[in-house]
Amino acid sequence: MEKKIVKIKVNGDWHEALVKQNMTLLEFIREELNLTGTKEACDEGECGACTLIMDGRSVNSCLVPIMEANGKEITTIEGLAKGQDLHPLQKAFIENGALQCGFCTPGMIMSSKALLDNNPKPTEAEIKGAIAGNICRCTGYNMIVEAVKMAAEPKS
Amino acid sequence: MKEYSVVGKSTPKVDALDKVTGKAVYTDDLRMPGMLTGKLLRSHLPHAKILNIDTSKAERLAGVKAVITSKDTGARKMGFTVATRDFNWDQTALCIDKVRYIGDEVAAVAAIDEETALEALDLIKVDYEELPALFDPLEAIKPGALLIHEGFANNISNEVLLEAGDVEQAFKDSYKVIEERFETHHQAHCSMEPHTSLGNWHSDGRVTLWSSNQDPFQIRSTLAYVLGLTEDKVRVIVPAVGGGFGGKAEVFPMDVCCCILSKKTGRPVKIVLSRKEEFETTRVSHPIIVEIKTGVSRDGIILGKKIRNIIDGGAYGAGGAGGIAPFLSSLHLRLDYKTPNVSINAVRVYTNKTIAGARRGYTAPQVHFAQDAHLDTIAGELGMDPVEFRLKNVVTPGYTSSTGIEITTCGFPEAIEKTAECIGWKEKYGKLRKDGIGVGMGGGGGVSGSAYAPDMTPMNYTSAAMIKLHKEGFATVYSGAQDIGQGSSTVISMIAAEELGVSLDKVRIVTSDTDLCPYDSFTAGQRVTFHAGNAAKHAATDAKKQLFKAVADRLEAREEDLEAKDNQIFVKGSPEKKMSFREAIFACQEDNKGREVVGHGVFRHEEMPEVLAEIYRTGYGNYCPAYVFSAGTAEVKVDRETGQVEVTKFCFGQDSGTVLNPIAVRGQLEGGFHMGLGFAVYEHLKMTNGKIQNPTFLDYWIPTPFEMPQMTTIYTDTYEPIGPFGAKACGEGALAPVAGAIGNAIYDAVGVRIRSLPLTPEKILNALEEKEKKI
Numbered sequence: 052m053e054k055k056i057v058k059i060k061v062n063g064d065w066h067e068a069l070v071k072q073n074m075t076l077l078e079f080i081r082e083e084l085n086l087t088g089t090k091e092a093c094d095e096g097e098c099g100a101c102t103l104i105m106d107g108r109s110v111n112s113c114l115v116p117i118m119e120a121n122g123k124e125i126t127t128i129e130g131l132a133k134g135q136d137l138h139p140l141q142k143a144f145i146e147n148g149a150l151q152c153g154f155c156t157p158g159m160i161m162s163s164k165a166l167l168d169n170n171p172k173p174t175e176a177e178i179k180g181a182i183a184g185n186i187c188r189c190t191g192y193n194m195i196v197e198a199v200k201m202a203a204e205p206k207s
Numbered sequence: 208m209k210e211y212s213v214v215g216k217s218t219p220k221v222d223a224l225d226k227v228t229g230k231a232v233y234t235d236d237l238r239m240p241g242m243l244t245g246k247l248l249r250s251h252l253p254h255a256k257i258l259n260i261d262t263s264k265a266e267r268l269a270g271v272k273a274v275i276t277s278k279d280t281g282a283r284k285m286g287f288t289v290a291t292r293d294f295n296w297d298q299t300a301l302c303i304d305k306v307r308y309i310g311d312e313v314a315a316v317a318a319i320d321e322e323t324a325l326e327a328l329d330l331i332k333v334d335y336e337e338l339p340a341l342f343d344p345l346e347a348i349k350p351g352a353l354l355i356h357e358g359f360a361n362n363i364s365n366e367v368l369l370e371a372g373d374v375e376q377a378f379k380d381s382y383k384v385i386e387e388r389f390e391t392h393h394q395a396h397c398s399m400e401p402h403t404s405l406g407n408w409h410s411d412g413r414v415t416l417w418s419s420n421q422d423p424f425q426i427r428s429t430l431a432y433v434l435g436l437t438e439d440k441v442r443v444i445v446p447a448v449g450g451g452f453g454g455k456a457e458v459f460p461m462d463v464c465c466c467i468l469s470k471k472t473g474r475p476v477k478i479v480l481s482r483k484e485e486f487e488t489t490r491v492s493h494p495i496i497v498e499i500k501t502g503v504s505r506d507g508i509i510l511g512k513k514i515r516n517i518i519d520g521g522a523y524g525a526g527g528a529g530g531i532a533p534f535l536s537s538l539h540l541r542l543d544y545k546t547p548n549v550s551i552n553a554v555r556v557y558t559n560k561t562i563a564g565a566r567r568g569y570t571a572p573q574v575h576f577a578q579d580a581h582l583d584t585i586a587g588e589l590g591m592d593p594v595e596f597r598l599k600n601v602v603t604p605g606y607t608s609s610t611g612i613e614i615t616t617c618g619f620p621e622a623i624e625k626t627a628e629c630i631g632w633k634e635k636y637g638k639l640r641k642d643g644i645g646v647g648m649g650g651g652g653g654v655s656g657s658a659y660a661p662d663m664t665p666m667n668y669t670s671a672a673m674i675k676l677h678k679e680g681f682a683t684v685y686s687g688a689q690d691i692g693q694g695s696s697t698v699i700s701m702i703a704a705e706e707l708g709v710s711l712d713k714v715r716i717v718t719s720d721t722d723l724c725p726y727d728s729f730t731a732g733q734r735v736t737f738h739a740g741n742a743a744k745h746a747a748t749d750a751k752k753q754l755f756k757a758v759a760d761r762l763e764a765r766e767e768d769l770e771a772k773d774n775q776i777f778v779k780g781s782p783e784k785k786m787s788f789r790e791a792i793f794a795c796q797e798d799n800k801g802r803e804v805v806g807h808g809v810f811r812h813e814e815m816p817e818v819l820a821e822i823y824r825t826g827y828g829n830y831c832p833a834y835v836f837s838a839g840t841a842e843v844k845v846d847r848e849t850g851q852v853e854v855t856k857f858c859f860g861q862d863s864g865t866v867l868n869p870i871a872v873r874g875q876l877e878g879g880f881h882m883g884l885g886f887a888v889y890e891h892l893k894m895t896n897g898k899i900q901n902p903t904f905l906d907y908w909i910p911t912p913f914e915m916p917q918m919t920t921i922y923t924d925t926y927e928p929i930g931p932f933g934a935k936a937c938g939e940g941a942l943a944p945v946a947g948a949i950g951n952a953i954y955d956a957v958g959v960r961i962r963s964l965p966l967t968p969e970k971i972l973n974a975l976e977e978k979e980k981k982i
Contacts, residue, residue: 085238086229087229087232087233087235087236088228088229088230089229090233090399090400090449091235092399092400092401092449092482093482093903093904094481094482095482095903095904095905097482097903097904097905098399098482098904100399127229128227128228128229129228129229129230131228132228137227137228140227141227141228144223144227145219145220145223145224145227146219147870148217148219148220148870148871148873148874150220150223150226150227151220151450151692151693151694151874151878152398152399152400152447152448152449152450152691152692153222153223153225153226153227153231153447153449153692154233154398154399154400154449154450154692155399156226156227157227157229160227178912179911179912179913182912183911183912183913186397186399186904186909187399188396188397188398188399188450188452188878188881188882188909189399189450189692189874189878190874190877190878190881191874191877191878191879191880191881191915191918192877192881192911192912192915193877193912193915193918194873194874194877195912196912
């Protein structure tokens with residue numbers, strides 16, 4: 052397999068690497084950059100655990116060939132908090148009990164972030180729609196939907 | 208109710224911060240120098256003799272570091288309960304002479320990367336001689352059927368035969384005797400984290416296994432046996448676990464293989480299952496055929512019950528969690544409604560299919576579906592309201608059943624009444640059929656503190672805990688309980704904090720390491736809060752006692768007059784006479800010449816060990832220190848044109864004793880409902896000739912947020928004296944009422960009774976068509 056050089060901006064920093072062309076963005080993030088917050092749960096684009104944000108859109112990183120990510124800007128779960136300051140979604144997930152085993156949580160938060168970045172005041176149906184591609188086996192979703200609502204309408 | 212400082216208040220999980228920032232480390236997130244990737248070669252046939260395995264080509268592939276077969280992993284079998292090792296452990300890590308299902312492990316490789324490992328699997332040549340296979344438990348159980356495992360007549364891996372009273376006489380005395388048959392199907396656990404194991408065989412002959420499992424101590428015990436090591440040579444560490452639901456409770460071939468591969472290569476070896484392997488080769492729920500016959504008096508009292516459960520076990524597992532399926536399937540049918548005369552026969556049958564095991568609620572969701580439908584049928588025959596009929600027969604506090612179950616506290620009657628009220632039973636039941644709307648009730652009892660007896664040591668089914676107090680003013684709890692996402696580390700910390708009289712931020716917790724933590728028999732069977740929680744509470748009491756001794760002198764008070772609260776120890780009635788928690792620890796160490804302040808605690812169910820050792824065969828005895836109860840009412844809307852069911856409302860009535868962490872209990876109940884909804888309506892792992900047809904999330908289909916109804920939960924006013932701060936359990940029982948309530952609501956909505964799960968549109972339409980024909 053031929054190797055190529057890619058340049059990808061991840062959480063604010065440009066990374067250059069020589070990679071096999073059949074690598075996925077998920078492999079790049081987890082194996083090359085060691086950013087293990089992004090999870091692999093199906094490798095088929097069916098569960099959303101590997102969701103991250105690429106150029107403002109949420110994507111299943113297991114389905115993104117690495118060359119497609121070349122030159123693009125990526126945000127992973129590790130890029131959300133500013134130092135010790137959590138993103139409102141992270142705070143809301145903790146406060147609202149919107150996570151249990153935590154394996155879907157990074158993907159769930161990234162899908163929710165993509166939603167709120169583009170639609171700061173979503174309806175309940177829009178929230179459900181935004182996370183419908185992220186499977187959670189633990190919570191039954193209602194507490195996640197409430198957490199996203201809470202993050203969208205922070206207590207004054 | 209007593210006022211508490213820590214328990215009873217909604218508390219975020221102690222590991223939540225790591226989980227929302229991506230810092231939580233799961234097994235697949237571990238990286239080690241020189242680490243290799245392991246992969247398993249699996250059978251593509253459901254039943255075949257292995258004639259020859261040729262690994263030579265694979266071994267020659269560049270980048271392949273080791274290839275192993277049963278010659279390397281040996282003939283020792285894997286199982287769960289050491290007590291039953293000699294008669295029902297049934298699976299070797301790699302197959303020796305025969306494969307028994309599609310997915311059975313035949314060989315394993317370790318290579319420098321995944322691509323090479325997968326290529327190596329293709330180069331292993333296995334010669335098989337295909338054998339006839341058995342897929343239907345009713346065929347497998349027939350006399351003369353071929354045997355999947357030698358020595359198990361009629362392919363029965365294990366059986367419970369239980370009689371109490373005189374059921375035949377009870378039927379003669381009955382006003383009506385009603386008989387029905389129900390079937391349930393395979394549900395997959397679908398933990399989001401795939402099973403992952405990382406083995407490292409050290410140069411000194413010790414081995415460490417990091418693995419995503421629920422029971423580090425059981426894994427250590429079995430792994431040591433299979434590897435031919437003593438337990439002191441094996442250390443099991445469990446990183447964060449991405450969901451278990453019963454599916455990560457046993458040793459898997461991958462655990463053994465990664466250790467043996469590490470031994471051969473001298474390097475750490477990690478094996479991660481693919482999602483397809485998760486669906487096909489881990490564990491699934493047991494499909495159960497429930498044949499149930501009940502006799503009732505004219506005024507609606509249950510007089511006798513005769514039950515036969517035929518449990519499809521798949522290819523292995525009876526030495527594992529599968530070994531208790533017959534017992535539990537019987538327990539869940541005699542726990543919740545008073546039945547003086549019972550006769551139960553439950554058998555688990557081998558078939559050439561994927562292995563069934565423990566799944567959240569372990570057999571309760573299956574048999575409670577049957578029981579709840581049956582109760583409604585009987586109520587209908589009697590012309591009685593189903594809620595009224597249930598209330599006439601429901602178990603009550605202090606009741607001892609004819610089969611030896613001792614109910615301590617019981618909020619089930621209250622749960623039934625309140626969930627009925629919550630859904631608007633009186634206004635809706637039987638009244639909305641014209642709109643295709645119906646309401647239904649389900650529910651039942653479950654274990655609280657399952658006393659599974661997996662070890663032949665003094666540790667037998669115990670949970671132990673230690674608490675170390677630091678002179679800097681904080682405590683570390685050491686617990687053997689495993690947090691698999693359910694929040695056990697949080698609730699155990701809360702219990703310790705409450706008992707020590709300190710705020711939660713003064714408590715840290717260490718779990719998941721067999722070298723560091725005290726013994727805990729397992730994380731399953733709704734036993735963690737009860738057993739491990741009690742152990743932590745006792746350890747805290749012990750540590751606190753040591754502090755009180757040191758403080759009493761200094762405050763010129765008697766130990767029994769001291770109280771600990773809000774990080775202070777003070778004299779009751781004279782709160783100005785006090786000492787801080789930190790100072791107290793310092794003083795205690797001072798009195799003991801620097802000795803660490805360590806508290807010990809243990810909890811064990813009081814039933815006689817000899818009864819518990821036999822309970823899986825006899826069925827008779829008091830299995831648990833307490834029992835939980837869940838009632839649920841569903842409102843559904845059924846589309847008569849498409850057969851689609853929409854669950855619009857669900858009310859839980861939950862007896863969990865004291866609710867220690869409300870936000871976590873809510874999460875358990877809603878998550879349990881979600882899994883129960885999937886089981887009842889949507890999820891079905893379909894098999895044709897032993898081949899799973901839908902091993903992907905896309906085809907399997909777990910309910911999305913759009914299918915979740917409006918939910919209300921009512922907690923009964925129950926305080927369990929044996930539980931920690933009055934608590935029982937909440938993790939598994941939540942599934943029990945769901946399928947029954949939905950099935951009964953469908954009946955109320957459109958008048959058809961579906962006796963098999965899942966409750967699909969196709970079945971509903973067929974039943975409606977049948978009904979039309981009859982009219």
